Amino acid sequence: MRKIVAGKLHGIHVTEANLDYHGSITLDPDHCEEAGFLPMEFVEIWNKNSGARISTYVILGERGSRSCILNGAAARTCQPGDQIIICNSVYLDETELTALKPRVLTFDKDNHITERLTYSVERNADGGYSFSILNEARNALPVPALVGSS
Numbered sequence: 001m002r003k004i005v006a007g008k009l010h011g012i013h014v015t016e017a018n019l020d021y022h023g024s025i026t027l028d029p030d031h032c033e034e035a036g037f038l039p040m041e042f043v044e045i046w047n048k049n050s051g052a053r054i055s056t057y058v059i060l061g062e063r064g065s066r067s068c069i070l071n072g073a074a075a076r077t078c079q080p081g082d083q084i085i086i087c088n089s090v091y092l093d094e095t096e097l098t099a100l101k102p103r104v105l106t107f108d109k110d111n112h113i114t115e116r117l118t119y120s121v122e123r124n125a126d127g128g129y130s131f132s133i134l135n136e137a138r139n140a141l142p143v144p145a146l147v148g149s150s
Contacts, residue, residue, distance in 0.1 A: 001091040002091065003089050003091055005087055006089050006102050007087070007088050008035065008087045008088075009031055009068075009085070011083050012068050012083070012105075012107045013081060013083055014079060015066070016080055017070045017074075017075035017078060018072075019072065019076065021072055023072030023073060023074065024056050024058065024074070025043065025057070025058055025086070027059075027068060028063065028064065028111075030063055030064060031066070032060065034105055037088050038058065040059070041058050043055070043088050046084060047078050047084050049083060050082065052077040056074050068111060098122055101119065101120055119131070119134075120134055
């Protein structure tokens with residue numbers, strides 16, 4: 001079994017940092033559902049501003065709020081306005097890799113979704129892998145050559 005990306009909120013902006021809450025990250029249920037995040041699911045968070053990397057769990061905030069609130073100890077790693085990446089993952093056998101199609105959402109400064117992407121891994125005729133990023137219309141986006149090599 002290998003740990004594989006299942007979904008990602010890429011470049012979402014922190015709306016609050018609440019040190020006095022019990023912990024976790026509070027997210028808009030609309031964003032969670034589109035990216036495939038579950039309540040109480042552990043996620044990895046990478047702060048693009050500071051480089052901080054943390055792990056915490058998801059709780060659902062107000063639907064339609066576009067909120068991204070770091071709570072408890074996590075509030076020390078991210079401040080309002082910071083741009084972060086939130087990623088969930090699954091464990092699966094390598095034979096299941098091509099069936100997984102992680103959803104990736106990208107955001108503007110107000111946490112409106114700007115892109116809906118899907119990661120896709122396929123097997124090549126030579127037995128290696130190829131990787132592509134598909135937009136909502138299922139058109140392939142350019143991927144740097146080294147990323148798609150096996």
